Amino acid sequence: MTVTVATNLADALAALRATPDARLLQGGTDTMVEINFNHFKPEHIVALRKVQELRNFSIQEEKGLIFIGSGVPYQTLENDPFLTLLPALAQASRTVGSPQIRAAGSLGGNLGTCSPAGDGLPVLSALDATVHLQSVDASRDVLIHDFMVGVKKNARKPDEIITGVTVPILRGFQGYSKVGVRNAMVISVASACLAVDTSRSQIRLALGAVGPTIIRCRESEQWLATQVDIANSNFSNEIAKEFGRRAALEARPIDDHRSTAEYRKHAISVLAERLLLKANS
Ligand SMILES: Cc1cc2nc3c(=O)[nH]c(=O)nc-3n(C[C@H](O)[C@H](O)[C@H](O)COP(=O)(O)OP(=O)(O)OC[C@H]3O[C@@H](n4cnc5c(N)ncnc54)[C@H](O)[C@@H]3O)c2cc1C
Numbered sequence: 001m002t003v004t005v006a007t008n009l010a011d012a013l014a015a016l017r018a019t020p021d022a023r024l025l026q027g028g029t030d031t032m033v034e035i036n037f038n039h040f041k042p043e044h045i046v047a048l049r050k051v052q053e054l055r056n057f058s059i060q061e062e063k064g065l066i067f068i069g070s071g072v073p074y075q076t077l078e079n080d081p082f083l084t085l086l087p088a089l090a091q092a093s094r095t096v097g098s099p100q101i102r103a104a105g106s107l108g109g110n111l112g113t114c115s116p117a118g119d120g121l122p123v124l125s126a127l128d129a130t131v132h133l134q135s136v137d138a139s140r141d142v143l144i145h146d147f148m149v150g151v152k153k154n155a156r157k158p159d160e161i162i163t164g165v166t167v168p169i170l171r172g173f174q175g176y177s178k179v180g181v182r183n184a185m186v187i188s189v190a191s192a193c194l195a196v197d198t199s200r201s202q203i204r205l206a207l208g209a210v211g212p213t214i215i216r217c218r219e220s221e222q223w224l225a226t227q228v229d230i231a232n233s234n235f236s237n238e239i240a241k242e243f244g245r246r247a248a249l250e251a252r253p254i255d256d257h258r259s260t261a262e263y264r265k266h267a268i269s270v271l272a273e274r275l276l277l278k279a280n281s
Pocket of ligand 1: 025026028032048070096101104108111112117118119156161162163185
């Protein structure tokens with residue numbers, strides 16, 4: 001096995017072009033588990049941890065956007081300025097693993113693995129984030145909804161590195177909640193992110209761990225828009241309950257070792273209902 005420890009993005013991209021079957025390694029919190037359990041034996045590794053360009057973030061206030069480098073760890077994302085500007089992302093980051101996992105694990109790694117249970121992904125979906133990809137000679141931007149294509153499958157080409165995501169800063173409530181088999185150190189059994197975008201009069205809901213990839217509840221969102229004036233609304237208990245019921249209908253869960261499909265649907269209805277009621281306060 002060869003290991004290339006890149007110290008800048010150009011070197012990392014060149015190493016990946018030379019060995020497109022290489023496994024990129026950021027925090028290693030997914031990849032090292034696969035290697036340790038003998039699920040995967042890479043021939044080549046390109047380590048990104050020392051690539052500073054991937055560990056930066058920047059706030060573009062005039063455009064109302066935040067760029068987050070793919071190597072920024074959850075430990076950074078759970079605190080300010082993210083806590084204030086992207087509270088759902090901070091909340092989701094806080095639920096990931098333990099402090100040790102959050103010190104190493106990154107949003108880029110969550111996107112790379114693209115598990116339907118990845119905690120960062122429903123947030124990126126509800127916030128309509130854009131994923132940035134770069135190869136030696138090209139770069140492209142892909143909407144998060146087009147990036148996640150299936151169970152642990154994404155639209156990255158073999159010679160591309162995810163350099164980061166751009167996330168709109170919204171005015172309005174946003175929240176992330178998840179259900180697991182215990183309170184901490186737990187992979188989601190079901191998760192949901194709700195974001196209110198008052199400038200576009202939209203409420204967006206994205207679900208995790210209840211389908212092959214993250215599900216945006218477009219039908220429930222549209223139904224809600226016909227029921228209330230989103231910009232000034234106070235959501236009644238009845239509206240919130242019906243919103244939860246409709247969100248559960250959009251979930252496509254399976255039975256597995258973590259939960260039954262039936263329980264997952266129930267969990268989604270409760271999470272969606274509660275998140276909408278939280279948007280009142
Ligand atoms: C004990 C434990 C608890 C965990 N708990 C949670 C949890 O609660 N919620 C959760 O969502 N996850 C959890 N995870 C999974 C993991 O921590 C996350 O998925 C994390 O985001 C992975 O980030 P990483 O930087 O460590 O990725 P890595 O392991 O370095 O990489 C993961 C994948 O992404 C690819 N990749 C990494 N960076 C890039 C890049 N820049 N461009 C292209 N591809 C890239 C890699 O090639 C690999 O395929 C847990 C893991 C462990 C071991």
